[in-house]
Amino acid sequence: MKKRVICVLLAAAVAAGSLAGCGGKSSDGGASSGEEGKVINVYSWNDEFRKRVEEVYPEVKETSTDGTVTTLNDGTEIHWIINPNEDGVYQQKLDEALLRQADASADDKVDIFLSEVDYVYKYTDADADVAMPLADLGIDPNADLADQYEFTKVTASDVNGVQRGSTWQCCPGLLVYRRDIAMDVFGTDDPEAIGEKVKDWDTLKATAEELKAKGYYTFASYADTFRLYGNSIEAPWVSPGETTIKVDQKIMDWVEDSKEWLDAGYLDKNVKRQWVDDWNKTMGSSSNVFAFLFPAWGIDFTLKKNWDGEDGVWGVTNPPQEYNWGGSYVHACTGTDNPEQVKDIILAVTGNQENLLKISKEYLDYTNTKSGMQKVAEDSSYASEFLGGQNAFQYFVPVAESIQIAPLSAYDQGCVELLQNSFSDYFQGAVDFDKAKENFETAIIERYPDITAIQWPE
Amino acid sequence: MKSRNKKIDYSKWGYFFILPFFVSFFIFSFIPLLDTIRYSFFEYYRSGIKEVGPNFIGMENYISLLKSDMLKYAANTLILWIVGFIPQIVIALVLAEWFVDARLKIHGTQFFKVVIYLPNLIMASAFAMLFFTMFSNNGPVNEILLSIGLIKEPVDFLGSVFGTRSLVGLMNFLMWFGNSTIMLMAAIMGISPDVFEASDLDGCNSFQRFFYITLPQIRPILAYTLITAIIGGLQMFDVPQILTNGQGTPDRTSMTLIMFLNSHLKSRNYGMAGALSVYLFIVSGILCFFVYRITNNDDPDGSKAAAKKAKKQSRRG
Numbered sequence: 001m002k003k004r005v006i007c008v009l010l011a012a013a014v015a016a017g018s019l020a021g022c023g024g025k026s027s028d029g030g031a032s033s034g035e036e037g038k039v040i041n042v043y044s045w046n047d048e049f050r051k052r053v054e055e056v057y058p059e060v061k062e063t064s065t066d067g068t069v070t071t072l073n074d075g076t077e078i079h080w081i082i083n084p085n086e087d088g089v090y091q092q093k094l095d096e097a098l099l100r101q102a103d104a105s106a107d108d109k110v111d112i113f114l115s116e117v118d119y120v121y122k123y124t125d126a127d128a129d130v131a132m133p134l135a136d137l138g139i140d141p142n143a144d145l146a147d148q149y150e151f152t153k154v155t156a157s158d159v160n161g162v163q164r165g166s167t168w169q170c171c172p173g174l175l176v177y178r179r180d181i182a183m184d185v186f187g188t189d190d191p192e193a194i195g196e197k198v199k200d201w202d203t204l205k206a207t208a209e210e211l212k213a214k215g216y217y218t219f220a221s222y223a224d225t226f227r228l229y230g231n232s233i234e235a236p237w238v239s240p241g242e243t244t245i246k247v248d249q250k251i252m253d254w255v256e257d258s259k260e261w262l263d264a265g266y267l268d269k270n271v272k273r274q275w276v277d278d279w280n281k282t283m284g285s286s287s288n289v290f291a292f293l294f295p296a297w298g299i300d301f302t303l304k305k306n307w308d309g310e311d312g313v314w315g316v317t318n319p320p321q322e323y324n325w326g327g328s329y330v331h332a333c334t335g336t337d338n339p340e341q342v343k344d345i346i347l348a349v350t351g352n353q354e355n356l357l358k359i360s361k362e363y364l365d366y367t368n369t370k371s372g373m374q375k376v377a378e379d380s381s382y383a384s385e386f387l388g389g390q391n392a393f394q395y396f397v398p399v400a401e402s403i404q405i406a407p408l409s410a411y412d413q414g415c416v417e418l419l420q421n422s423f424s425d426y427f428q429g430a431v432d433f434d435k436a437k438e439n440f441e442t443a444i445i446e447r448y449p450d451i452t453a454i455q456w457p458e
Numbered sequence: 459m460k461s462r463n464k465k466i467d468y469s470k471w472g473y474f475f476i477l478p479f480f481v482s483f484f485i486f487s488f489i490p491l492l493d494t495i496r497y498s499f500f501e502y503y504r505s506g507i508k509e510v511g512p513n514f515i516g517m518e519n520y521i522s523l524l525k526s527d528m529l530k531y532a533a534n535t536l537i538l539w540i541v542g543f544i545p546q547i548v549i550a551l552v553l554a555e556w557f558v559d560a561r562l563k564i565h566g567t568q569f570f571k572v573v574i575y576l577p578n579l580i581m582a583s584a585f586a587m588l589f590f591t592m593f594s595n596n597g598p599v600n601e602i603l604l605s606i607g608l609i610k611e612p613v614d615f616l617g618s619v620f621g622t623r624s625l626v627g628l629m630n631f632l633m634w635f636g637n638s639t640i641m642l643m644a645a646i647m648g649i650s651p652d653v654f655e656a657s658d659l660d661g662c663n664s665f666q667r668f669f670y671i672t673l674p675q676i677r678p679i680l681a682y683t684l685i686t687a688i689i690g691g692l693q694m695f696d697v698p699q700i701l702t703n704g705q706g707t708p709d710r711t712s713m714t715l716i717m718f719l720n721s722h723l724k725s726r727n728y729g730m731a732g733a734l735s736v737y738l739f740i741v742s743g744i745l746c747f748f749v750y751r752i753t754n755n756d757d758p759d760g761s762k763a764a765a766k767k768a769k770k771q772s773r774r775g
Contacts, residue, residue: 098507099509122507269595269614270595270612270614272595276594277596278595281596410506418705421703430618430619430708430709442710447724449722449730
């Protein structure tokens with residue numbers, strides 16, 4: 001009996017010892033040590049970031065054919081851990097990894113992860129402290145990233161104004177219109193003239209009436225205009241430290257205008273949301289939709305893919321209101337064992353004008369360099385075949401310069417998604433206004449258990 | 459004493475061979491089950507990346523669930539299930555009867571059996587995705603209807619309560635009627651052919667044969683099918699989830715209980731989700747009890763129960 005007790009005690013001691021050993025090792029591998037790890041783990045939802053790193057980071061030697069491992073010149077491997085953004089899968093996987101971060105062995109630690117504007121705030125949260133302040137990495141946002149657009153820096157900062165991420169991309173949006181429809185309705189397809197017709201919401205409404213008379217829809221759906229209203233809210237959905245959702249007046253304006261526009265026949269009733277087949281079809285040559293509101297990536301990835309006619313039919317002009325849509329932020333993960341390389345990568349991809357212009361040329365991104373974009377706007381070699389020889393950057397620049405980014409909260413993604421869903425029923429006539437409000441309240445409380453109340457504007 | 463020890467006992471091998479099941483059940487089902495029940499008494503969720511709890515809050519999760527729309531979602535689930543189940547069991551019964559009937563001599567029954575089972579092999583989510591595309595406003599179904607002039611404007615199938623619920627019902631029906639058919643065929647084939655022969659000699663027509671012989675004879679299997687289908691229906695998730703993008707549109711009328719559970723899991727709300735699971739567990743448990751009673755009932759025509767009842771009554775009287 002005694003022997004057995006000793007055995008158990010010994011076993012326990014060994015186990016405890018080995019566990020303690022693990023703990024010690026992992027804390028050694030933290031940012032404090034001078035030696036860099038052999039593996040850089042990058043969490044992302046597609047190969048966008050990888051392609052840009054390959055393009056501009058001078059240390060890149062080669063990437064395996066399946067795209068999962070990139071080897072650097074000094075032998076360090078970048079492991080790309082890709083999970084799709086759809087249905088929150090990416091965030092789910094990233095969250096698991098971040099919660100394990102403290103106990104993970106050096107090679108398994110997350111070193112860099114990406115986030116989208118819709119949920120960037122969740123990760124830049126000062127209390128959570130999962131994204132390292134750039135200053136801790138040795139990047140001085142004021143000096144090293146001086147040429148970046150101010151609003152992208154604000155977006156990547158926490159409540160205290162500490163910048164915890166950086167982006168190579170800036171996503172000012174434009175109004176993209178069909179030249180053939182413009183010719184038919186207004187007798188001109190000149191971007192300046194069309195720009196005049198869509199310069200603000202009231203003018204656009206008059207224009208919509210003209211389009212309707214000829215049997216055209218102005219936009220595909222009410223979901224298309226949401227970003228313009230939603231990104232100009234004055235107060236965040238949820239103020240820091242509170243548990244009440246305050247629905248902004250701008251959002252209610254969107255509801256009111258959308259209902260009015262839909263009932264007036266300016267929008268296609270058959271399209272209820274974006275990213276579905278019905279919506280994609282409205283970008284085809286047989287559709288009656290005059291315009292879309294897209295940033296650079298939307299024109300290149302979404303519109304171009306769905307367009308089945310010839311190049312040169314689409315044109316761009318100023319939107320009725322300046323807005324920003326999307327953007328991928330790069331964060332250094334707290335606890336990374338490769339702080340030096342992470343710093344180099346972030347600087348190379350997001351803070352180097354030459355590199356950013358290269359990205360703009362190669363991938364048509366509107367990149368995060370104020371002076372660079374100004375140059376590009378005047379450079380005719382950036383003209384797009386798809387847009388009939390127009391240089392879209394010329395229109396992006398003024399939008400980017402006047403973007404006021406809406407204050408963010410960690411609840412944005414759910415609020416935006418669920419509000420659009422609840423009110424879609426109202427627009428389609430399935431429920432009345434009060435029921436739609438009620439449905440939003442139900443849905444949001446199911447989604448965020450810490451929300452206690454919803455406040456609607458008077 | 460010694461001789462008894464020498465006797466070879468094989469029974470331990472039996473236990474040894476079923477051990478893997480019990481071990482995996484214990485680790486992967488039983489412990490999580492207990493954990494679910496335990497967490498249902500806690501406040502435990504994630505806000506953003508921060509974890510809240512676990513804090514013990516007693517029955518609060520259960521109470522707030524009762525105050526939420528849970529019962530409405532339960533009603534939705536039931537309606538969606540019935541819409542699919544009624545055609546499913548009717549068609550399955552008719553097909554099973556026809557396929558088994560020797561006198562009908564249907565050719566290629568084997569082929570049809572495979573074909574009707576095929577929809578069940580497609581992943582439910584893929585099936586729902588297909589229907590979503592087919593019945594969308596600019597989808598092929600609307601295009602066909604428009605081009606043959608049946609309708610003037612596209613029908614918004616997924617925008618109406620009736621349309622959405624019917625589509626969910628239709629999909630569940632298509633996916634499961636083959637399965638029920640095969641199960642009921644087995645039941646009908648289990649009936650002694652003597653009974654059918656005797657009925658033929660007595661001049662019984664096919665309707666009488668179906669209602670007075672087949673149906674009573676397969677009653678236990680029919681009840682089993684019904685109750686397993688209810689339990690399956692309680693867990694209805696993938697079809698409405700994909701069809702309505704997880705929102706149970708329109709007006710949350712196609713939100714099922716498991717979709718409700720899933721929306722709690724989006725914020726890792728283990729407490730609330732656990733409490734909901736416990737409710738579902740209790741309901742399924744009660745249903746399982748009925749299945750157990752039916753399948754272990756060696757008195758299918760109810761004579762024993764009737765005798766017992768009569769005896770009781772006579773005693774009272």
